Amino acid sequence: MDRFFMPLVVLIVGVLFFCMVESQAQLAPALYVFGDSAVVSGNDNKLNTNGKANYAPYGIDFPAAGPTGRATNGFTIADFVAKSLGLQSPRPFLVVNTRTDRSYEGFNYASGLAGIRSETGTADHGVTLSMEKQIELFRKTVEEYLPSHFGAAELRKYLSKSIFLVIVGSNDYSHNYLSNQYKSSQIYDMKQFSDLLLDNLQSQLLDNLYHLGARKFVVFEMDAMGCEPGFLETVKPSKCGKRVNSYVETYNHKLGVMLQRAAKSVRNATFVLGKRYQLMNDLVANPTRFGLRDSANPCCSVSKSGLCVPNKAPCQDRKSRVFFDAIHPTEAVYKTIAAQCFNGDGLCVPMNIQQLTKK
Numbered sequence: 001m002d003r004f005f006m007p008l009v010v011l012i013v014g015v016l017f018f019c020m021v022e023s024q025a026q027l028a029p030a031l032y033v034f035g036d037s038a039v040v041s042g043n044d045n046k047l048n049t050n051g052k053a054n055y056a057p058y059g060i061d062f063p064a065a066g067p068t069g070r071a072t073n074g075f076t077i078a079d080f081v082a083k084s085l086g087l088q089s090p091r092p093f094l095v096v097n098t099r100t101d102r103s104y105e106g107f108n109y110a111s112g113l114a115g116i117r118s119e120t121g122t123a124d125h126g127v128t129l130s131m132e133k134q135i136e137l138f139r140k141t142v143e144e145y146l147p148s149h150f151g152a153a154e155l156r157k158y159l160s161k162s163i164f165l166v167i168v169g170s171n172d173y174s175h176n177y178l179s180n181q182y183k184s185s186q187i188y189d190m191k192q193f194s195d196l197l198l199d200n201l202q203s204q205l206l207d208n209l210y211h212l213g214a215r216k217f218v219v220f221e222m223d224a225m226g227c228e229p230g231f232l233e234t235v236k237p238s239k240c241g242k243r244v245n246s247y248v249e250t251y252n253h254k255l256g257v258m259l260q261r262a263a264k265s266v267r268n269a270t271f272v273l274g275k276r277y278q279l280m281n282d283l284v285a286n287p288t289r290f291g292l293r294d295s296a297n298p299c300c301s302v303s304k305s306g307l308c309v310p311n312k313a314p315c316q317d318r319k320s321r322v323f324f325d326a327i328h329p330t331e332a333v334y335k336t337i338a339a340q341c342f343n344g345d346g347l348c349v350p351m352n353i354q355q356l357t358k359k
């Protein structure tokens with residue numbers, strides 16, 4: 001008896017232990033991602049847009065898959081955060097077959113030229129998923145996809161423990177307010193426009209995502225656009241564009257205030273602010289402090305749009321570059337941002353993502 005049962009017992013205990021370790025390794029049930037090219041991962045491949053990044057050299061450092069639609073050489077912030085949470089990278093919602101798919105670790109709704117405003121990015125770039133459309137797809141997820149797997153109470157709990165990552169706003173300037181293809185700058189002054197963006201975003205977070213069950217939000221500041229090679233003042237290549245960054249600073253300041261107010265206005269929700277603006281300024285001014293060398297030049301050959309020219313070999317020293325194309329950082333930068341937000345101190349406030357998962 002003993003000789004027969006002992007190995008079986010060991011096996012069962014082993015399997016149980018493995019399952020426990022596995023489930024413990026997941027710090028949240030799911031990661032849902034909204035936003036623009038900082039987190040885009042393939043939805044645009046299905047859309048009629050010329051903002052796609054689904055060709056080489058994008059994805060050159062992405063394990064096995066290559067060009068997926070991510071606007072960088074490898075992982076995005078969302079991929080790194082998912083990995084730290086013990087989750088698979090949230091797949092782009094538009095490429096998932098929701099009739100046959102059975103995964104519940106979250107989706108990515110991002111689109112490269114997406115904005116808080118629905119008209120953003122549409123002037124000559126074709127179809128994009130604005131925040132409004134992304135939220136519609138999430139509503140579909142909650143109302144049609146998830147209920148086949150969860151009971152009502154279970155679904156509420158699952159959503160309340162999931163992490164909602166939102167990185168949006170830059171296109172509302174670069175592909176709206178600062179572009180003469182849109183009327184925004186004739187209608188609104190800078191202050192009015194930033195107020196409008198924050199009103200819209202607040203409503204998207206509270207009236208929509210919170211209402212659908214989201215409770216744990218990580219909302220990133222707008223990027224230091226004036227520091228991107230595409231915007232850099234040519235005379236002093238290491239200085240960031242002041243006018244553009246002043247718009248960004250105004251918006252970012254108000255974003256912090258809005259999130260604090262939002263936290264007080266609803267129950268059981270936590271709003272984390274991801275302060276990437278100053279970090280990006282520091283990265284550009286002092287790349288060596290972060291183990292990088294070049295913060296002035298795009299790694300790939302770029303076209304007028306700032307995106308990589310297709311199929312041209314990029315630089316070799318991608319691990320020491322700040323920018324992959326003229327707009328988007330390298331995976332190395334995304335890794336730094338994600339790591340600091342996940343378990344660092346000060347980038348994501350009032351708590352990091354690891355602390356957020358314990359709330």
Ligand SMILES: *[C@@H]1O[C@H](CO)[C@@H](O)[C@H](O)[C@H]1NC(C)=O
Nearest residue numbers: 156160213215266267268269
């Ligand atoms: C807040 O959390 C409590 C305890 O889990 C719960 O009973 C209540 O329904 C929640 N309220 C909202 C609005 O989510």
